[in-house]
Amino acid sequence: MQLASVHFRQRASGALADAHLQRTLERFGSGFADKRAAARQAYGEGAFEELRDACAVIRDRALADLDAWLLRFEEEATRRGASVLWAEDAAEACARVLEICARHGLRKAIKSKSMLSEEASLNEALAAAGVQPVETDLGEYILQLAGEPPSHIIAPAIHKDLGQVAELFVKHHGRPKSDDIAQMTREAREMLRPHFLSADLGISGGNFLVAETGSVAIVTNEGNGRMVTTLPRVHIAITGIEKVIPTLEDLSTLNRILPRSATGQEIENYFSILTGPKRAGDTDGPEQLYVVLVDNGRTRLVGSVLQEMLRCIRCGACMNHCPVYQTVGGHSYGWVYPGPMGSVLTPVFQGLENALDLPQAATLCGACHVACPVKIPLPELLRSLREMQTQRGLRPWSERAAFRAWAFAAARPRLYALATQFAARALKWMGGRRGRIARLPLAGRGWTEGRDFPAPEGKTFRELYRGGQRHKT
Amino acid sequence: MIRVMRVGLFVTCLVDLVRPRIGFAALELLEAAGCEVIVPPSQTCCGQPGWNSGDRPAARVLAEKVIAEFEAFDYVVAPSGSCAGMIKVHYPQLFGGEGAWLARAEALAARTHELTDFLLNVAPLERVPGRFAGTVAYHDSCAGLRELGVKHQPRALLARVQDLALREMKDSEVCCGFGGTFSIKFGEISAAMAQAKCERIRASGADAVVLGDLGCMLNIEGRLRRTGDEHTRVLHVAEVLAGEK
Structure with a gap:
């Protein structure tokens, strides 16, 4: 995705002047935050806080020996028939995927949501190489039609309202306009179904990589993830190297907090643990399973004052609780990751000088820190980035x-x-x-x-x- | 014999410059709670603007100054969750890894309190002198709330104010958009956040919004007045507790 974070101020100004967007943001409001609060209460507030502690410990344990856990993952995944590939940056990540496409003669990729694929501009790379990428997460599908980047990491099209989506559908589906959500969803499903059935490649992200079993764990709410990872003959899971965790037991603990923190759900509608490709006698599954592990700046965080950022499990709670995000929307941040976590990641991945406003565009109110399921001290990390800016002479x-x-x-x-x-x-x-x-x-x-x-x-x-x-x- | 608590009042730079009456209200309340109150005359600022702006050396110079000025007292009290939070939470971070200064910073941090927390939990103010005929909504300032756990303390004390009715506004814990230099660097976003806060305040129907940090006060009052609201009062919790006279 094209980097535009240097324009934060102008983009935020535009967002404030955009009455339509402001109405949409207001409607979005504290929806996810309220649901999280309810889920936390149902779980027991004390128990939830203990769970946050436990999850932070699990993530820290994985990060403390990141290299060892990654090698263990590679070994276990390989033993079960998957191929693990490594990519140092976005270009290499695209290259790995395109090599796989060339090797197997793949022409059409159905995709479930992957922020890493946004990081790497994978869709553009695929299209340029003659492989048609089709987004199948409803939000991502809408954005692909609109030609827009996501504005939220779990609700990518949150900036669009019903009317805008209805018009997009009329334009691209050529069917009578409907503003009935169930009908529109059915329509999108009908449009996607032929792609699901004709694609030869499925590309997914990965919420967690389980080292002890070499598994990729994926959570979705729409079921498209299941189709993407089982229907086509080749499945590529592309994800950041920080996603590795030691054990299945860890996965079970983390998946208690991920959906509750993200959407307030006790569990996602679909929770898949994918281990190896289709075996002899299996009725479904891909013939080939590749896992592309991407660094793209992550190792720069290891051992730095910002290391805690690598705990992030991409739930979106920080932006759901961020009053700045809710005022200016995700596109203002100008890259893949908006809100507090994006204000830390963008300068790290894209260069401090290319995202000067982001660490500054926070009141340090601490709402993100309190909501974070793995207790990342986001305000402290933003402060550290401000200090780096000062030290490097990047302030006016x-x-x-x-x-x-x-x-x-x-x-x-x-x-x-x-x-x-x-x-x-x-x-x-x-x-x-x-x-x-x-x-x-x-x-x-x-x-x-x-x-x-x-x-x-x-x-x-x-x-x-x-x-x-x-x-x- | 019970020794009288010696309290160093950290007035804060904003109260010193903009609203001295809040400082005097805090002083009266601490004396009403039976403390001996001393205001070190050389105090200026806790250093938070430097700390939050990535200027660690500047923050450090001022932190050392505050520690030297206040470490002789039994307690340090500030009519601000933000400045108390700076001393209590961030000074130890500022001196991380430096034995002698860190020990002094931690010792001071352990004895530092936000005003309402102190008046409820350390030197209980049983009889609250203030009287306020009207409804008030309390805005939870971020640093006090999330760094120091100041939530029920001001409400418990306000409940003791004669004739005062407390009413909760929606989103009382959401930031008002002040954020120190954020309010200047990103004035447009900050004002939009203040606007959202003002709408919640008005929707509560309260006569006054009461809070514990001058930064938020100036922000909210400034936005209310700019948008033509001349009647919703914006008061520091110390003023309400001490009474207006």
């Missing part, structure tokens, strides 16, 4: 100068007293009789574009206190 000079001046004064109480006494008076004067300022100068303009600034009382606390005042007046 005016901001740096302002901070230097502030820090210089704040460390010198007398100077600070003078400066604040002056500021308190000046701002009070600016506030006039109404006691508020409609237009602040310099950087303060950012504040007063959308708000007044309530004027100070006129004297600072410290000067009043020094003058003997001990009570409010």
